[in-house]
Amino acid sequence: MKAVSFDRFGEPADVLEVRDVPTPEPSEGSVLVRMLASPINPSDLMTVRGTYALKPELPATPGYEGVGIVESSNAGLYGKFLSGKRVAVLNGSGGNWAEYATVPAKRAVPIPTDLPLAQAAMFFVNPATAYVMSRQVLGVSQGEWLLQSAAGSSLGRMIIALGKHYGFRTLNVVRRDEQAEELRELGGDAVIVFDGAHDDPDGFPEQAVAAVDGKPVRFAIDPVGGATGTALLKALGDGGRLLAYGTLAGEPISVNARDLLTHGSKVEGFWLARWMESQSLWGRLSVIRKVSKLLGEGIIQSDVGQSFSMTEIREAVKKSEERGRGGKAWLKFGE
Structure with a gap:
């Protein structure tokens, strides 16, 4: 062959x-x-x-x-x-x-x-990952905020679409102003321009609080790592959870133990292949049916x-x- x-x-x-x-x-x-x-x-x-x-x-x-x-x-x-x-x-x-x-x-x-x-x-790398992270792993409820970096990516746009469909709100992080306007037009509830290459992660939580009018942000997903992932972790409220599902920056997230102790935050790794393998046959088939329906109805593409x-x-x-x-x-x- x-x-x-x-x-x-x-x-x-x-x-x-x-x-x-x-x-x-x-x-x-x-x-x-x-x-x-x-x-x-x-x-x-x-x-x-x-x-x-x-x-x-x-x-x-x-x-x-x-x-x-x-x-x-x-x-x-x-x-x-x-x-x-x-x-x-x-x-x-x-x-x-x-x-x-x-x-x-x-x-x-x-x-x-x-x-x-x-x-x-x-089917898997973007649609199933977006669905499983937001609905199965984090279980973001209606009205709650999900903070995501690389929001202009294909997966990031799917998260915005899933938020509109299921009723959770998205706080979207991009690196360029033109991306911000585009995501607002797609239905992103709030957008922050932040570039981990030169912006300070310590200033990010204040931007996040302003963007969501002081509401708590308990969920975040990050495929970047480095300063960007660090910024997202710092912005989480009490009981916050960050799913790290990529390493695009090629640098580690900096974790301050005090942030974890004060807010009870958690950093977790997510890899779809390992998650799928941990599920029962019926659990895997259920995810496939749900994602297939979302694709078939054009909710995500x-x-x-x-x-x-x-x-x-x-x-x-x-x-x-x-x-x-x-x-x-x-x-x-x-x-």
């Missing part, structure tokens, strides 16, 4: 190649998936550069999420149930940028056949950009990091 591969860490456009590799066999508890499509996410490119939390053994094939058809199984009754079905795949070890991939059966979930291919391929074949991988990764690219670039392997 053919797969996108790299044998050294570096710039994706320089090190990624399409190679002929053996078709994998599913190990115990896994299924073999004929891949149809997979998006190009920041985590994929960080992995190729060697800057992601997980470093694969080389040579390796990228691709953490995607959609495909289960061709064979080594996973008992659940594997038989999945055989022949179209599944969204969350492959914690990568490997989805290929004609075939193996994945633990717990991380392959059947999805509606009427969900468009690109939306199905992008992935911002789909240009599709590429495997042989166009270098053009694809360049496109994926262009500003104003008009949606997420993705790889298409078959029908």
